[in-house]
Amino acid sequence: MPDPAVPVTLSPAPADLWSVDERSLELFAKQLDAPPAPRAWYELRREAEHVALVPGFDRLITLGGHAIKELPHQIDVAQRVLRQMGGRAILADEVGLGKTIEASIIYRELAIRGLARRTLILTPASLVGQWQGELEEKFFQHFDTPTDPDDWQRVTRAIVSHDRARSRRHAEEILRHHWDLVIVDEAHKIKSHRGATYQFIEKIERDFLLLLTATPLQNDLRELYNLITLLRPGQLGTWEEFRAAHLVGGDRRQPKDPEALRALTHAVMIRTRRASVVDDLDLPPRRPRHPVVKLTKAEADLYERTTQFLRRLYREGFVQHEDDEDEAEDGSPRRRTGKAMVQLAMIHLRQRLCSSAKALAESLAHLAEGERIKPQHRTIARQLAERARKVKTHAKLNVLTKILKETPDRVVVFSDHRPTIELIEQRVKALGRTPIVYWGALTTAERDKRVRAFHDDERSVLIATRAGSEGRNLQICNVLVNYDLPWNPMVVEQRIGRVHRIGQKREVHIVNLAAAGTIESYILQLLDKKIKLFELVVGELDLILGEFGGAQKFEVRLADEWLAAENDADFERRVETLGLDLERSSAAGHAQEQLNSLIAPDDNATRLERRFDELSIPARLRLGLGTSHLVKAAGWEAKRQRLGVHVTELLEALESIEPIGDVITTQPVPAGTHPQYGALVRLTGLTSSGRA
Structure with missing residues (x-):
């Protein structure tokens, strides 16, 4: 007969180190109330020992294995969600x-x-591709994007839009499965x-479950209540209880006690503020320069004639009406296709108008060759293309030449148009410097080779298209030239972000070549004076453009205003109105951010401790880091999931279990001491056949 069990007293760990959800307590209570089952208790105790051996979240073990440099606040957020929130949280960073x-x-x-063997990401349709690309490129993780309901039979990692996921056939298939992790982006939309x-x-x-939103509260506190209730039902009580406790006279926008509400949301929400992150980034200042670019007489004449032509196309239409009759019986697919092709050509014309005469000539020639364009417009396009080919002196190229002569170190020059890039490449060679051309058509291996060449040659000039502003870190350089200025401010910000980023030690000089009197000069005015793009800290552009509808809507609005204008004076008035709308959008965005910060807990006051490497296995167990809902490893998921018991509660309960048969449940073995919690023990069990 074995010795009787020795009672063990475990000092409780701080309450904020873990949280026990109601479901776990309910299941554990049922187990306590169940008829005596010694073998079941013994198995539970043995599993508790197994839990202690599973890697906990005392440290993040995937860091360094990504194609990005994680920021300190991002590491802190991940640690807190995993260690204290049980993997269920609202990520509400600004x-x-x-x-x-x-x-x-x-x-x-x-x-x-x-x-997380089965993971589902729900996002607005416009962000599906962005999510897939970021996970692939930055984390080397492939996620499927199911389009057919039958796809759900095979996928285990999927990204799908909110609307598609909730559609009847897709929803039926999704709900057939149990998902380990669900991520909902833009959660304020639900x-x-x-x-x-x-x-x-x-x-x-x-x-x-992770809910991602910068604005958990947009219109009223019911929205915040709904999100937290979706995440953890019962956390805030019933809506009536919440309203009575936290709203001023029923005003859904006014919290009665913001401090009390912040304390309540602390267990489920994390919000990082931009002001704290700026200090962590330790980025040098941006120094914008806008040198005067005066078009040559030939360039100015070409610009004026092409602008009038594009506005005429906009007003009169540019597709032959005969197309409507030819294709009316079958839904006009050819007519729409022809119109779409001409619209695409117009977009290229608009974008190339201020890039170079060479680029403009190519686009005008393509437009003139279109079968659907009206004959009179085709003739004008052909004449303008010929005029563009005769331009031999390029004002922007001459200004760039001066900049390169003044800057002996590396320079990045951005242009999205290949004919322009060819001009720049020739000029760089003529200056005795090494041009390195970087565009989307290159293979990954060739891209890597060219970036290495740029790093190795301190006098080289990298000439890049938009591909160069995506996923490449160029902080070895501190001079960036926007040879042509994109109409989308987010593209400009992405370009700057390749150079002005963590690791940059020098001031970053941003040179914008916008010719006086052109559409680019108005774009620059909006970016510099209204958006203040070159002074923004990380993330502020999204905030400013959020109420406006985003960067793409800004680009479309700007193009429409330019094409609809009767003349330059009319366009100037339209730009002023656009600027006022941007200022209103900015004010609304900042007001929205302040409202959310009012009720969100401040998680930037202190940083989480990151050094848990020295903790022993018993210490981890005592600190509650190995909780049941985080450590369901292969072989015992079902049992742990079924019981849902935190390790600490289980061990404390075992103190009261009397030995039955040949099973002794609590034999203490000394396991050292901890400076905060004192003596530590390892709980073991003995059977007639040996130690378990």
Whole structure:
């Protein structure tokens, strides 16, 4: 007969180190109330020992294995979500601080531990491709994007739009499966508890849930209540209880006690503020320069004639009417295709108008060759193309030449048009410097080779298209030239971000070549004076353009205003109105941000401790880091999931279990001491056949 069990007293760990959800307590209570089952208790105790051996979240083990440099606040967010929030949280960082990166780090940490084998990402349709690309390029993780309901039978990692996921056939297939991790981007779009997407997400069986939104509160506190209730039902009580406790006279926008509300949201929400991140980044200042670019007489004449031509096309239409009759019986697919092709040619013309006469000539020639364009317009396009070919002196190229002569170090020159790039390449060679051309058609290996060449040659000039502003770190250089200025401010910001980023030690000089009196000069005015693009800190551009509808809507609005203008004076008035709208958008964005910060907990006051390497396995167990909902590894998921018991609660309960038969449940073995918690013990069990 073995010795009787020795009672063990465990000092409770600080309450904020873990949280026990109501479901776990309910299941554990049922187990306590169940008829005596010694073998079941013994198995539970043995599993508790197994839990202690599973890698916990005392440190993030995937860091360094990504194609990005994680920011300190992103690491802190991931650690807190995994260690204190049980993998269920609202990521509410201010705009542009990397919520996608944070969610991806959390996913990778769960996945490498076998806890996120089935992962579902729900996002607006416009962001599906962006999510897929970032996970592939930055985290080397492939996610499928199911389009057919049958696809759900085979995929285990999927990205799908909110609308597609909730559609009947897709929803049926998604709800057939249990998902380890569900990530919802732009979660404020599902804020209504009566909405179809909200109700669909409620039905998804999942272990972990991340809701991503910079604005958990947009219009009223009911939205915040709904999101937290979706994440953790019961956390805020009923809506009536919440309203009585936290709203001023029923005013849904006015919290009665912001401090009390922040304390309540602390367990489920993390919000990083931009001001704190700027200090972490330690970025040098941006120094914009706008040198005077005066078009030559030939260039100015070409610009004026082409502008009048494009406005005429805009007003009169540019597709032959005969197309409507030819294709009316079958839905006019050829007519629409022809019109779309001409519209595409017009976009190229608009974009190339201020780039170079060579680039403009190519686009005008393509337009003149179009079968659908009206004959009179085809003739004008052909004449303008010929006029453009005769331009031999390029004002921008001469200004760039002066800049390169004054800058002996590396320079990055951005242009999105290949004919212009060819002109720049020839001029760089003529100056005795090394041109390195970088555009989207290059293979990955060739891109890497050219970037290395740029790093190796301190007098080289990298001439890049938009591909050079995506995913390449060029902080070895501190001079950037926007040879032609994109109409989309986000593209400009992405270009700057290749050079003005972590690791940059020198002031970054941003040179914008906008010819006086052209559309580019107005774009520059908006970027510099209204948006203040060159003074912004990380993420602010998204904030400013958010209420406006985003960068793409800005680009479309600008193009429409330019084409619809009767003359330059009319366009100037339209630009002024556009600028006022941008200022209103900026004010609304900042007001929205302040409202959300009012009720969100401040998670930047202190940084989480990152050094847990020295903790022993018993210390981890005592600190509650190995909780049941985080450590369901292969072989015992079902049992741990079924019981849902935190390790600490289990061990404390075992103190009261009397030995039955040949099973002794609590034999203490000394396991050292901890400076904060004192003596530590290892709980073991003995059977007639030996130690378990």
